[in-house]
Amino acid sequence: MTKCMAAPLSRQQITNIALVVRTLDGTENELYFDIVRFMEIKLPRFIPDFNLIIEEKSKLGECHGLTYPDRNEIHIREDVYERALMGNGRDRLTMAHELFHLLQHEKKNISYARIESEEDIEAFRDPEWQADAFGGELLIPAHLIHNMTAGEIVEKCKVSYKAASYQLGKHRNQYVG
Numbered sequence: 001m002t003k004c005m006a007a008p009l010s011r012q013q014i015t016n017i018a019l020v021v022r023t024l025d026g027t028e029n030e031l032y033f034d035i036v037r038f039m040e041i042k043l044p045r046f047i048p049d050f051n052l053i054i055e056e057k058s059k060l061g062e063c064h065g066l067t068y069p070d071r072n073e074i075h076i077r078e079d080v081y082e083r084a085l086m087g088n089g090r091d092r093l094t095m096a097h098e099l100f101h102l103l104q105h106e107k108k109n110i111s112y113a114r115i116e117s118e119e120d121i122e123a124f125r126d127p128e129w130q131a132d133a134f135g136g137e138l139l140i141p142a143h144l145i146h147n148m149t150a151g152e153i154v155e156k157c158k159v160s161y162k163a164a165s166y167q168l169g170k171h172r173n174q175y176v177g
Contacts, residue, residue: 003121004121004126004127005121005125005126005127006104006105006125006126006127006130007125008122008124008125009104009124009130010124011124011133011170014130014133014134014137015137015142017100017103017104017134017137018134018137018138018141019137019141019143021038021099021103021138022138022141024042024046025038025042028141029144030144031141031144031145031153031156031157032156032157032158033096033138033139033141033157035084035092035095035096035099035138035139036081036084036085036092036095038099039052039074039095039099040052043099047072047102049072050072050073050074050102051071051072051073051074052073052074052076053073053074053075053076054075054076054077054078054081055075055076055077055078056077056078057077057078057079060075060077063077064076064077064080064091064094065077065080065094065095065097065098066098067098067101067102067105069101069102069105069106070106072102074095074098074099074101074102076094076095076098080094080095081095087158089139089154089157089158089159089160089163090160090163092139092158092159093132093135093136093139093159093160093163094135096134096135096138096139097131097132097134097135098131099134099135099138100130100131100134100135100138101127101131104127104130104131104134105127105130105131135163136163136166136167136170137167139157139158139159139163140153140157140159140163140164140167141157142167142170145157145167145168148168149168150164150165150168151164153167153168
């Protein structure tokens with residue numbers, strides 16, 4: 001079986017990348033990150049030839065989003081985009097996930113490996129794990145959630161309860177004195 005492998009990144013490195021993006025956006029000290037606004041307005045300032053393309057569901061099918069780093073394009077399924085605009089946490093996370101693929105997963109740091117079917121690629125080398133981790137870190141800033149409940153995170157960060165609980169669990173031990 002052939003799988004993709006990315007250059008290794010630790011959770012802390014991914015957290016740092018998310019903080020850089022938030023800093024560029026001017027939202028490093030805010031709980032809510034407007035991923036749609038960032039992709040439509042801010043990102044083209046940093047990547048002038050960037051294109052966010054909204055595709056009909058019939059064209060993308062079951063795929064919620066696709067990223068082509070070599071073309072600086074992110075394709076988002078229309079219904080996913082519309083729900084993200086309305087604050088749906090899962091769809092906002094999809095957009096953040098695709099943003100990481102654009103920023104980090106170029107041809108130069110992705111390789112293909114033929115491995116035995118039972119073997120898994122370590123999470124820190126898995127481009128999908130990396131993109132999911134980034135999405136969580138971008139939408140749920142670790143340095144701002146240490147005194148919050150999952151319910152408060154859902155409300156203030158506009159994310160799913162599952163994502164809030166996961167991020168809270170990942171970072172809770174960082175802030176215990």
